[in-house]
Amino acid sequence: MTKKRVAVLISGRGSNMAALIEAAKAQDYPAEIALVVSNRPDASGLVRAREAGIVTALVDHGRFGEDREAFERALDAEMQAHRIDIICLAGFMRLLTPWFVTRWSGRMLNIHPALLPDFKGLHTHRRALEAGVKRHGATVHFVAAEMDSGPVIVQDWVPVLEADTEETLAARVLEVEHRIYPQALRLVAEGRATLTATGGENSAR
Numbered sequence: 001m002t003k004k005r006v007a008v009l010i011s012g013r014g015s016n017m018a019a020l021i022e023a024a025k026a027q028d029y030p031a032e033i034a035l036v037v038s039n040r041p042d043a044s045g046l047v048r049a050r051e052a053g054i055v056t057a058l059v060d061h062g063r064f065g066e067d068r069e070a071f072e073r074a075l076d077a078e079m080q081a082h083r084i085d086i087i088c089l090a091g092f093m094r095l096l097t098p099w100f101v102t103r104w105s106g107r108m109l110n111i112h113p114a115l116l117p118d119f120k121g122l123h124t125h126r127r128a129l130e131a132g133v134k135r136h137g138a139t140v141h142f143v144a145a146e147m148d149s150g151p152v153i154v155q156d157w158v159p160v161l162e163a164d165t166e167e168t169l170a171a172r173v174l175e176v177e178h179r180i181y182p183q184a185l186r187l188v189a190e191g192r193a194t195l196t197a198t199g200g201e202n203s204a205r
Helices: 015-023 044-051 068-081 098-103 124-131 166-189
Strands: 004-010 031-038 056-058 086-089 108-112 135-142 152-159 195-198 201-204
Touching: 004 015, 004 044, 004 068, 004 166, 015 031, 015 044, 015 086, 015 166, 031 044, 031 068, 031 166, 044 056, 068 098, 086 166, 108 166, 124 135, 124 166, 135 166, 152 166
Parallel strands: 004 031, 004 086, 031 056, 086 108
Antiparallel strands: 108 135, 135 152, 195 201
């Protein structure tokens, strides 16, 4: 089996990165984590990746000022240098331009701590509690130009308990994230989840 080469993009501790690394240790897993890239030099996830024996790279967005595309071209150069097939965003706190999203269309995944299309953006757990929803969870989706809007690959949920705080709910949802991200990457790496043109829009199948 030829495994797909995956780059994980992080900005912080990279807990979902660690879940992907652990899953990829299985002999029958169809992807290998070939590279971990951060846009922040202080991201603790870089240390975790190196400890796991994975090649790391730093593309510091601060060096590029307001030129987002220049930053992304440097990022893309790292992807090409390491022959990357699939990108997984894991707490990567940068909005990507249409240029980069289009370049990696169908080959870039993101995980979001909510049941999309509900609660796009930040502070999802707080907003879920304020809205009084009965269940909350996480979504892995293909990345599209509009934030948190790409076709869903995998979702799963937990019940929202009366005693829940933002912290307790976040902890249970994080367990969901760690479970479904490796599932979604497997589906994409095996070609079982792809982008197909449907009425002019992209959708997962």
